[in-house]
Amino acid sequence: MSGIVEIVIAGLILLGAAFVLIGSWGLVRLPSTMERLHGPTKATTLGLGGLLLASVVFFQVRLGVWTAHELLISLFLFITAPISANMIAKVHLHRARTGDRPDHDGIAGPPPRPDPDGEGEWATFEAPHTDTQASIENP
């Protein structure tokens, strides 16, 4: 194993680990739910990404074959992580609005209405319209 490759691998590992840690630190230290939601995205993206890249290189060197399948993990996370974030945000919005503790709104305050002039409301607060093309409400 050549020195440079080793350094690359070690660097990637440390980078990944650092972002994982920072993400979790953000989760702890940021002041309210919506802000905290930003922390873990680092872990999902660069944190794990770094570790997985390190793994790719590592096993290439170790076993002599390209084992790119680690990238699949990232692929799946890229598909799923935004959904998790979205749903958690919805929960936050919903409970902040209906719950008995409105102070959960955090720094940004309550969300503005989508269209200041229109009648519309966010989907969490109002059942999605069924007549728009973007609607996926099942009949």
Next chain:
Amino acid sequence: MIAIALQIAAIAIALALLLNGWRLYRGPALADRILALDTMVINVIAVIVVIGMMGGNDTYFEAALLLAMVGFVSTIAYCKFLLRGDIVE
């Protein structure tokens, strides 16, 4: 060198897990806890990858892949439960 880096990474991730645990324990909102759990799953994937490299075999890949794929399902389900009560409508 890689070994040392892995050790450091392991400790860092362990620390991260502890932090997640703290958030999970403290809340205060349910959304916070779900978020903490979700993050924990991500971090466990990281642990698994690190363990895989430490042990030098890649049979752990599947576990990580599976977690990445289905780990979010429970997060979603918890959210859906809080939003709608009924997770399947």
Next chain:
Amino acid sequence: MTLLDHLVIAPVVIPAIIAPLTLMVMRRRRHVGVALSLAGCVAMLVVALALFGIAQDDAIRAYPLGGWPAPFGIVLVLDRLSAGMLVLAAVLALVVMLHAVVTAVDRKGWHFHPLFQFQLLGLNGAFLTGDLFNLFVFFEVLLIASYGLMLHGQGAARLKAGVAYVVVNIVGSALFLIALGLLYGLTGTLNMADLGQRIAALGAADQGLIRLAGLLLLAVFALKAAVVPLHLWLPRTYAATAPVVAALFAIMTKVGVYAMIRVVPLIFGDAAGAAAWVPAPWLLPAAVLTAIIGFVGVLAARAMREQAAFAILGSTGTLLLAVSCWTQATTAAALFYLVHATLAGAALFLVADVTLRRRGQYGDAIVPSPRFAGQQATGLLFLAATIAAVGLPPLSGFVAKLFILQTSVTAEPWALIWATVLGTTLIGVVGFARSGSTLFWKAADDADPIAGADRSRAELIAPATLLALLALLTLGAGWATAQAEATAAQIYAPDRYAAAVLTEATR
């Protein structure tokens, strides 16, 4: 390798095929499903009888599944004990199934037939297997099928009792797994014959753990067999479920006893060090209490099903009195009684079923009701069933009790055993005399007979068949006791078992 050699797997394979088939056809063609199910029961009986015949040569046959030799793979073992249990299960199943079809209980809910077949699969597998973990698996099969059957038809009381039944048994399964873990962790094997040999070779440091494993196994089996104080689930469960199902369950408690009889001499025999005959000191007092509580319950019961449930409890106690002596002779007596008690318990439940169907709103409560259709015939059946249940002559229960009393006389606490057997019999007699005279003699004043004269007499066939079988068992008691003795002789020769199982040729 002739087809006959493969017959051992038939008791498992037949229901494994019949059950899914009935599941598939049931929705569209009910009668085909019912016919299939009945045919399955008949086939199982035929196979069981054939196996019983094969086992008559006193050889112990091992069937290594997948061709993997014991102890590495799972073996099925055909000996007199397993063959006998198979026949018993098949006979009971056929009769109960007939009754279920005749009384249309199978239509009262979903999936009666597949669950029934799976239940048999579990029973048969448990009787045949020579591997302890596999025994666990089949315990689970028969348990979960029994949950389904127990809840068949539902209703609030049944569901609540079901929760208790299921939860308790799940915890029991957890204990089973822990015991299995200990055994494997200490010996590195799961085959029963192999376990016996390896336990004998364990060092002094392992004695406590192996004793623990043995005791935990005992607890599990005692839970299944409903031994005091682990019996608490039984009265409620059996009284709450459909009587037909309860009739089938008459054999469920016996599976626990079977497991004790199978496992203890084989694994925890003389050579097992601190674990030798490990249940012995605990089992006897528990059996005494079980018999007493059971028959006192018979006396105290206020409904026929409750009474039958307690009778089953009492019979388990009596049975375990014999088992707890752990001698070849008492085990033979126990086996004979086991067969009798199973059929008698089932008969009681079937009679209860017939009665409660005919009494309308009075159900099976032990209160006087107006005259109802077939009161004479039902009363006679009840009389015969109770005679069998308490063990009075002329039915085989008396012979069985004599057998137990005679063989247990060599045991240390024989006086206690005798007093319990005879005393509980008296309590049972009084209890059943009370309920029978109230149900079938006493009539509620000034009331019109309960409608239902059109009730089919066919309902009486199944209970009558069981009682006829008991009569046959009495007449053929000479043969049956000889069978029991031969079976017990095999059980108490674990070396022969081990030799047969562990040296079977590989694939």
Next chain:
Amino acid sequence: MPLMLLMVLPFAAALMLALGARGGRRMHVGIAAGASAAGLALLLLAAPAVLAGTPLTARIAWIPALGLDLSLWLDPLGLLFAGLILGIGLLVVIYAQGYLAKAEPTGRFLSFLMLFQGAMIGIALSNNILLMLIFWELTSLSSFLLIGFWRDRADARQGARMALAVTGGGGLALIAGMLLLGQAAGSYELATILTRGAVVQASPLYPAILTLVLLGAFTKSAQFPFHFWLPHAMAAPTPVSAYLHSATMVKAGVFLLARLWPVLAGSDLWFYLVASTGLVTMLFGAGVALFRNDLKTILAYSTISQLGLMVMLLGFGTPAAATAAVFHILNHAAFKAALFMNAGIVDHETGTRDIRRLGGLAALMPLTATLGTLAVAAMAGLPPLGGFISKEMMLEQSLHAAQDGRSWLVPLLATIAATLSVAYSLRYATAQFFGRRATGDVAAPHDPGMAMIGPSIVLVLVALGFGLLPMTIAGPLVRAATGAVIGGSPPALDLALWHGINPALGMSALAVVIGALLLWRRAPVARWLDGRPALDAKRLFDGAMAAIVARSRDASLAIHAPSLQRYLFMLFAVAVLFGIDAALTPGGLPAGTRATLPASPVAVVAWFALVVATGIVVAMQRQRFLALVFISVIGLVIALAFVHLSAPDLALTQIAVEVVTILLMLLALHLLPKVPPQLSSLPRRSRDALLAAVAGIGTGWAAWAVMTRDLRDTVSSFHWANSYPGGGGTNVVNVTLVDFRAFDTLGEIIVLGIAGLAIYALLEPAARGTAGRRLREWRHDMPHSPERHPMMFVMATRLLLPLALLVGLYIFLRGHNQPGGGFIAALVVSIAILLQYLASGFDWTDDRRRIGEHPLIAVGVLIATATGLGSLVFGARFLTSSFGYFHIPLVGEVELATAMFFDTGVACVVVGAVMMALAQLSHVAQRAARNRDQADEETSA
């Protein structure tokens, strides 16, 4: 063979009567009488040989293991008894024809009667004491049926139950006694036992044997203090009383004493127990009889008294006394049966049995009165009837008996008893037949037809004959029977009315005189007695019984309270107790010496998370939802542990199962109440916590002890070595599952399949009935967002479905060689489909599914089983796998294994069961929601 025929006849008759219960009354009587007569004829045929000293025997081997054979013999004693049974049986059957009302079910009645007759014959003929036990208990049972024949009458039912309880209970004691006797004598064959009296009496078991046997005999023969059931058995139809309670059943006890006389008699213990019991009973019965007013009750107490007499005689243990007993058996049978029939006639004709409402019947019913008076005379022991002779013999013997050294005591008491019996006998006759005329409810009673009166004529003639020509009629039989009783050569016999003047004659005369005087002065005593609260055995018995039942009920209810918590506590407690037991074995539960593995920081953190999460789950009383979240944490930690500890398959399974479990619980939680459960009391929680702690520490310690031990050769080294060459796969866990232990897996998928079926059966009807109503009444318990199907989520699941299926296929295909396999693949697929349900709703998804859960489960089990059977075709064992490597152009080397088919079956069942559980559960929720909407519309409209 005639013995067997004799034995079978009554049972055959009973069976015929039972089957032909709808036939005519004449036919019924014909069958019963025919059977009795035929039996009697057989007996007569056999009699000469038997009396000549060669007992008939017959034997059919039955249960050699028990020493229980169908072994019969007919010796003189048996002959005497069988003769009584059949002879009186015949008369009773004839009498019953007249007695029973037209509406009564004679078929049933006679069937029971024949059953009883068979049982009695069995007792008389048994040459095997175990066989005798069977018949013994049968008599109790059949008498239960006969006493309770008039089932509508409360006293009949109670009387029947009481008789059964007492005689059946005694029978149980007898069982123990007989078994011990067999043990002591070394045989259950009566003929053999009878020769081993010395052995038995020398045995340490002798007192126990004697006590137990006597318990049986005394209960059956209504000896004090077990007598109380007999008067209440009078609720039976009178033919039954005549048969059972005079001539036969109650004599079974006496017969037993006589039968076992050679073995058991002769000891001091025998004398004291038997003779004194008999004496007391004789006195007591006679005394009570004098003050009763019901005809049958008087007869019942007199029977008790007379039975006491016979028992006492046998208790004396001398051959002469035995002779007297045997002769009195005959006499008593004759006159008592006649008297019962007489009472029945009076009852039948006048409508009452109350002696105070009767009188002067002699004028109206001369024949009845004559017969009654004669029979009473026999009972009173007046010449020239047989009763006189046997009473004389009794008094004579009492003089020879020395009780407790006070030689005057026995004769005195015997005389008193004789006096009393004279008194009640005379009262019985005079009050009914003579004096002031009173006829009960009927104006002009008259003598009944021949069917009813005939039998008593015969009996009274016999009784007369016993007195006038004793040696001719009874001599040979009594002599031979006595010989059989004492087990030696029969003593010289001289039965005659006149033996010259001797003390016995004096005592007898005294008894008659004082008895008559007593009757004269009876009224004041009776009045005095009427004012006293009588000690009523029945009330005592019933009260005791009711109390016992009530206490049993309380105890049973208290023990079996419907409490799952109790069930589980017991189970855990037993397990903990066993743990303690094991820890107390010598050596205890030591830990081993195996080197341990160091723990990494991650492991410590994970452990910490596990412990804290468990604590929170336990402590989370208020928030069930959060408890679930922490369960997820625990699952995650365990999956991590599996990964770390070299179990990738387990980790995969754990991860997938965890998700499904959480979904399931959330679905259920939705419909379950989320109220904070009430806390149980502090002591209870402390108790549970203590138990839990001990259980936890014990389990943990056991795990520690095992883990720190070195393991010898395990069977899994074979699996390791054979998985590739023999199983065709490198993933040993998977090869174990689908090959080495495929049978386990077959069972396991069946468990899953059954779970699916059971769940379906549970949930399918949930929308109806109470549950349906409750679902309809269901209301939101928290504010809900109006959005059902979040767009991003739905879109993501659409892309994820094909991807997840692909992953599932991948995991499935490689499972044999790498972590994975059918089970995990199936879970992945299930989760992918469940995601669709989550995102797009039940209806939408369900419409698009192609295969139902039921066929999946069915087909899965079938595939797995068929794969196993496939190997049979190739001559291999069930579930034998085979595999091969095939070269396919372009693709290259491909491995195909039958295990894959098996795994396909596994996968099908798993998908089916998982989908069944979750889809069905969510469907209930669905229906709940729909019902709710409907209800809302209705209320708003």
Next chain:
Amino acid sequence: MIKRLLPHPALTAMLVVVWLLMANSITVGGILLGLVFGIVLPKFTEPFWPDRPRVRFRGALLGYVGLVLYDIVVANFEVARLILFRRNRDLRSRWLVVPVALSSPEAITVLAATISLTPGTVSSDVSADGRFLLVHALDVADADAEIARIKTRYEAPLLRIFA
């Protein structure tokens, strides 16, 4: 013919690639098997994904992916700095309402996912009529500039891809 076999070539291609990645080797057999699955699975799952969008401009797609990856890395460092060094009270976190010109739900989802994946912004909700995205930003000075950036940098290419 090809159209019928491969109604969704993009999905098929994706499945083949994923398969090869999982199998972790590129062999003829692997590709063939992947193709089989790539053809069968979309067919099989068709009912679950009605109206699959047609994806154009494959080059644009790749460019978009590269752009997003680049942004992710940059944003990661940016946000890491925020988390580590910015005091809470100095955080300028706020809600952004992003009007969306995209119409198909798939496209909107991709846009929202992109926003979420780049640290610093999380798309929290869609308006009920699907015309606005609610985005939470961790720290923005100028909300309108940020909205404009999202629209030009992400939405514009997506409009071309999901034409």
Next chain:
Amino acid sequence: MSLEFLIASGIAVLTAGGVYLALRGRTFQVVLGLTLLSYAVNLFLFAIGRLVVDRPPLFAKGVTDYADPLPQALVLTAIVITFGMTALVVILSLRSFLESGSDQVDGIADAVPGPGQDRA
């Protein structure tokens, strides 16, 4: 601290928690208790194969050090069976609640009947 200790104490904690919860009176708590208990049992069964790090039981020629595959297979079977049982218990308790209106394990009525007065 050794891995063995962590596992053993983990089993102990899970068992204790499971036993305690199973003895509570509400079906949901009992279900949670059973879940904990089954975790404990699975870990126990797994642990009796002894702990091995980085040696998954994937056969390769010449390898002599590997995790015992048999307990793993047993645990797999146990997990599956436990899942089936858990599913049944969950649904059964739900069903019995629907039928009797009380989620007390023995159907004893509540002081506060009906579902849901409290936030989840």
